[in-house]
Amino acid sequence: MRLRFTKMQGLGNDFVVFDGVRQRVDLDAGFARLLADRRFGIGCDQILLVEPPRLPETDFHYRIFNADGSEVEQCGNGARCFARFVRDQGLTDKDEIPVGTAAGAIRLYLEPDGQVRVDMGAPAFTPARIPFSVETETADATYPLEIEDRTLTIGALSMGNPHAVLIVDDVESAPVATLGPLIEHHPDFPRRVNAGFMQILGPNAIRLRVHERGAGETLACGTGACAAVVSGRRRGRLDERVRVALPGGELVIEWRGPGHPVWMTGPAVNVFEGEIER
Numbered sequence: 001m002r003l004r005f006t007k008m009q010g011l012g013n014d015f016v017v018f019d020g021v022r023q024r025v026d027l028d029a030g031f032a033r034l035l036a037d038r039r040f041g042i043g044c045d046q047i048l049l050v051e052p053p054r055l056p057e058t059d060f061h062y063r064i065f066n067a068d069g070s071e072v073e074q075c076g077n078g079a080r081c082f083a084r085f086v087r088d089q090g091l092t093d094k095d096e097i098p099v100g101t102a103a104g105a106i107r108l109y110l111e112p113d114g115q116v117r118v119d120m121g122a123p124a125f126t127p128a129r130i131p132f133s134v135e136t137e138t139a140d141a142t143y144p145l146e147i148e149d150r151t152l153t154i155g156a157l158s159m160g161n162p163h164a165v166l167i168v169d170d171v172e173s174a175p176v177a178t179l180g181p182l183i184e185h186h187p188d189f190p191r192r193v194n195a196g197f198m199q200i201l202g203p204n205a206i207r208l209r210v211h212e213r214g215a216g217e218t219l220a221c222g223t224g225a226c227a228a229v230v231s232g233r234r235r236g237r238l239d240e241r242v243r244v245a246l247p248g249g250e251l252v253i254e255w256r257g258p259g260h261p262v263w264m265t266g267p268a269v270n271v272f273e274g275e276i277e278r
């Protein structure tokens with residue numbers, strides 16, 4: 001069977017997107033790994049699947065698979081591409097699109113300037129919800145994490161998916177390639193974790209690199225950007241509106257504080273369309 005797909009990217013975090021409303025797409029871990037393979041497949045960090053709605057008052061259901069085949073709860077750059085995809089494919093004519101995910105409902109807004117703004121929902125800090133194996137939540141949501149012979153200080157939270165955020169002096173020289181996988185697989189994170197390395201430039205600007213669970217370091221991570229700003233605010237270091245410079249470009253993240261949703265604004269780009277044999 002031939003499946004139609006669209007290759008998309010948000011700040012260089014790249015996706016293979018399928019319309020699972022008008023065609024049947026049987027996506028399992030093995031097929032996801034093949035699609036993501038940059039030599040034997042199409043190549044991408046994540047595969048996104050648009051499906052009919054499952055939650056009340058949503059128009060679509062959004063499924064996400066990492067390059068390693070694992071199905072996950074949330075993807076921020078993917079959410080912006082999802083909005084562009086359903087509009088460009090004629091699946092909706094709305095500018096405000098309510099979408100269900102495994103982590104709950106989010107709302108996507110197509111802006112007149114071509115950017116996409118997303119209400120990512122409120123972050124969660126309860127360790128069991130991240131999930132993170134510590135007994136009690138701390139006041140600023142930071143925790144010591146033992147890695148080999150070092151004790152790191154991480155901010156831990158969920159943006160629907162799990163994140164650990166470290167503050168570094170210089171993001172360029174941060175040991176993302178070596179420390180990222182060790183944090184991802186740390187036994188205190190039973191479902192693994194995305195690891196963000198944040199350099200704070202001032203109260204309204206950060207630089208960020210993210211080692212993503214199931215994908216390695218990507219050029220940008222939308223939920224990672226949200227998590228970094230939330231963690232920076234919980235530590236008293238950032239204001240409400242922050243520009244996040246990632247290797248692939250810039251996002252604007254806004255968060256008023258606990259109980260409020262995180263807003264993410266950035267681009268979503270079509271790269272090409274094609275067909276692949278399943």
Ligand SMILES: N[C@@H](CCC[C@H](N)C(=O)O)C(=O)O
Nearest residue numbers: 075076077161213221222223
């Ligand atoms: N690239 C994404 C996050 C994708 C999922 C993540 N790797 C996970 O396993 O939770 C983003 O833009 O948020």
